[in-house]
Amino acid sequence: MNDKTTIYDIAEKLSISAATVSRALNGSTKISSKTRELVLQMAENMNYEQNKVALALKSGRSKNVGVIVPHINRSFFSNVIRGIEEELSLSGYRVIICQSYDNAEKEMESLNALLNAQVDGVLMSISDLTSDLDFLLSKTIRKGVPLIFFDRKKDINGVSTVTINDFEGGYQATQHLINEGCKRIAHLRGAKSLQIYNDRCRGYKQALIDNGLEVNDEYVLETKSKIEAGTEAIKQLMKLPNPPDAVFSSSDFVALGVIKELKNLGIKIPENFCVAGFGNDPFTEFMEMPISSVDQFPLEMGKIAARVFLEQIDSPGEIKIEKKVVLSPKLHIRKSSSKKP
Amino acid sequence: MNDKTTIYDIAEKLSISAATVSRALNGSTKISSKTRELVLQMAENMNYEQNKVALALKSGRSKNVGVIVPHINRSFFSNVIRGIEEELSLSGYRVIICQSYDNAEKEMESLNALLNAQVDGVLMSISDLTSDLDFLLSKTIRKGVPLIFFDRKKDINGVSTVTINDFEGGYQATQHLINEGCKRIAHLRGAKSLQIYNDRCRGYKQALIDNGLEVNDEYVLETKSKIEAGTEAIKQLMKLPNPPDAVFSSSDFVALGVIKELKNLGIKIPENFCVAGFGNDPFTEFMEMPISSVDQFPLEMGKIAARVFLEQIDSPGEIKIEKKVVLSPKLHIRKSSSKKP
DNA sequence: AAATTTAGTGTTATCGATTGCACTTATTTT
DNA sequence: AAAATAAGTGCAATCGATAACACTAAATTT
Incomplete structure (x- = not known):
């Protein structure tokens, strides 16, 4: 019932040493072609398979x-x-x-x-x-x-x-929103403890600065990467005295939440509000309102x-x-x- | 530089045998509490960690x-x-x-x-x-x-x-479409070589039969699990002299393709055409047109x-x-x- | 007090594969 | 033909952990 053949089994059958079997199987040059053939044949017959655990122990x-x-x-x-x-x-x-x-x-x-x-x-x-x-x-x-x-x-x-290059990703997305004519671009970012989000945020800010737009800290919110976090965040942003006209989100799910809530509020996308996400999650492409997003490959x-x-x-x-x-x-x-x- | 401590290293330091070290570490009862303490202490000090490969070889x-x-x-x-x-x-x-x-x-x-x-x-x-x-x-x-x-x-x-229970899934989805008043329900199924698709299809047919509806083989097409396969299939179905008024698809992606194409064709969903998918892929829930789907948990x-x-x-x-x-x-x-x- | 049990520890084989070294033949060199 | 080399193979150690068995010394029983 137990199937496992070892080099010792092969060695015994052929009345040779396990070392020789090992050498034959590993194509060592120091071996006669007859023995090699014999070993390979027998290994085949006996369904030999190398035990990788033993190999791992030996080789490290x-x-x-x-x-x-x-x-x-x-x-x-x-x-x-x-x-x-x-x-x-x-x-x-x-x-x-x-x-x-x-x-x-x-x-x-x-x-x-x-x-x-x-x-x-x-x-x-x-x-x-x-x-x-x-x-x-x-x-x-x-x-x-x-x-x-x-x-x-x-x-x-x-x-x-x-x-x-997360900085570049943030920069590209923001620059694009600016190119589309957006003036008050908000940013929904992830946890401060992660470099990637800090970098994307820096890219966002740099793009604003390079285009002579004001960096408004009220426009930057930290959110979890969830749809609901997006709807909450955009609700909050739209209550500002001077609400944004675009959102760049570090997360596609958050961007989706933003879009859902904006629809709820009756705000027209992209005419009156633009949204861009990050991640290029497959769903961003096949939504009825496909979401612009930064591909991370x-x-x-x-x-x-x-x-x-x-x-x-x-x-x-x-x-x-x-x-x-x-x-x-x-x-x-x-x-x-x-x-x- | 090489960090790995073995039980032999511990044994040597304490002038005892490796077997004793092993027993101490594994909480064997056959050991004095003093030795156990000593070993555990030393193991701690030397950052000992069990080599799972050796264990795997020994234990099988x-x-x-x-x-x-x-x-x-x-x-x-x-x-x-x-x-x-x-x-x-x-x-x-x-x-x-x-x-x-x-x-x-x-x-x-x-x-x-x-x-x-x-x-x-x-x-x-x-x-x-x-x-x-x-x-x-x-x-x-x-x-x-x-x-x-x-x-x-x-x-x-x-x-x-x-x-x-794929049969039941197919049955449920089809029964639901029937309950909604659909009369000519098509089915887009996966490869015949897989039981799951055969079962879903059987469920679909049984639901039709149980409700006194005709099983029309022209309404059953085999597709790959891709958006494009869905658009292609529905195009073909809508060309039939008596086109369907609903689709049950074995794949959410195919269902999505169907919906996209129906929109293209100006057919109103769900008023004039109902669609149900299979898999309950996350996207089915958060689309603007959320897709009914069978959850596989x-x-x-x-x-x-x-x-x-x-x-x-x-x-x-x-x-x-x-x-x-x-x-x-x-x-x-x-x-x-x-x-x- | 002698005999027996038992607690605690050491010795050694084992899991399966690889490899340095030693050894025997066969082959080549001088 | 003797010496040197090469080819082919076996022996035994190794990787790290475990466990059956053996052994000693202490504790218990009689």
Whole structure:
């Protein structure tokens, strides 16, 4: 009933040593072609399959990499993971996924579990909360396990990062709204503890400044990435004495909430109000009111993160230079912000 | 620089044997409390962490499970995976994901890779194409590796399954359309090689029959699960001498395509045409024209599949009875099919 | 007090694959 | 033909943790 054949079984059947079997299977040159043939034949017959766990113990490489994301059931993250898996499976790596649920403690637990499981590398997008991951992260680096941040990064020595230029994304979206003739552009941003949101916000402000528009702090609100947060935020903004005529949101879901509520209020989009989101979530494209949004190229981001990992793992020397890859975002202009025909 | 402490290192420092260290760390009763304290203290000091690969080799259990899905970046699958991960991480299992890309060969490769990696179980949703997985599957079963199908199953002896009652889902959706007064209900279905689509179609037909409506084969088309496939299919249907007045689609994306095209054609929804989809993809809810859809409870499906796995793995005897769990689908009625106020 | 139990620890084999070293033949060099 | 080299193979250690078994010393029973 138990099916597993080992090299010892093959060795016994052929009355040779396990070492020879191993060499034959691994194509060592130090072996006669007759023995090689015999071994390969017997391995085939006995349905031999290499036990990767034994190999991992011996070699110190498990051929597993860990990926930690806040939630896998979000379009952005599942696409990044897809990219990672697509790329790494080609090199024989398997991808172990962990969810942090935007919880720093869970995140540390996951990282720890992955390291104990002897993963060959960790690719992660850090959680929403500022936390003291540093100890664990530096341990990871010390262990020589390549660590790569994607999207949500932290600037740490020895850690490679793959991100998009969030500043540019924020700038592009805002510049576009200005080009459409909007004068009072609000910004709905994510948590201050994450660089990406700070960068997008900086881009937004810079675009305003570069175009001679006033930066009004009343126009900048922090929201969660949820539809309801968008409806709440826009309600609040529209109560201002001088309400905005456009919103640039760091989240597509928030942008959607904004649009829903504006419809409720009877405000015409895009004629009297323009909206742009961030993330280019698939739904932004196929809504009846397609939403302009900044593409983060999650699939590509995943693939590049995977390639950075492969480079690190293949680098012969112990001195690993971290790599910082920054992708250019691309604004997709859609109806929600297209006043011009 | 190399950080890894083993039980041998601890043993040496304390001038005791590695076996004692192991026992102390594992809370064996056969150990004096002084030694236990000493070991735990030293382990703490030396940042000891158990090497799970060594443990896996010794124990024969890797504490890894494999999950194979067609694509992880699809709402349904990423939610199932989320459920699986959420549940299994509680028991210390890690989840390795593989994508089959609806390709039978890739699927077999993945399954094979997972088995070589000594996973303790495999949870999968089989690929679109009929294929000869049977050999590999039976090998898996013979090896005693629990195998669980979710959603897209194949009836195989010894394999547990977690599915929804697709027949009922199809029936419910169709019955609802009938209740709304639709008389000529078309059905856009997925590949014939998958049971789920056959079952949904059977439910559709049974509902028609039970309500004394004619089953018209011209009204049943096979489509891919894409927006464009929906627009194409509805174009074709509307050219019929006696075009339908409702569509039940096995895919939300197809339903969306149908709605888009009907708008194009100037047909009023839901007044003159009703549409229902399947999957309850998040977007169905927040469209301007929210789409009625059958919920498959992917998160729950994942969690249950995980629990079935845990039951199997914990069953002491070798005789594992397969479990067949069937969830009840739930139709969410939305604007796209609500003629009544 | 002698005999027996038991608590606590060490020795050693094991899981499966790889590899440096040693060893035997066969082959080539001088 | 003797010496040196090369080819092919086996032995044994290794990766890190566990556990069956053996053993010692203390505690308990008679």
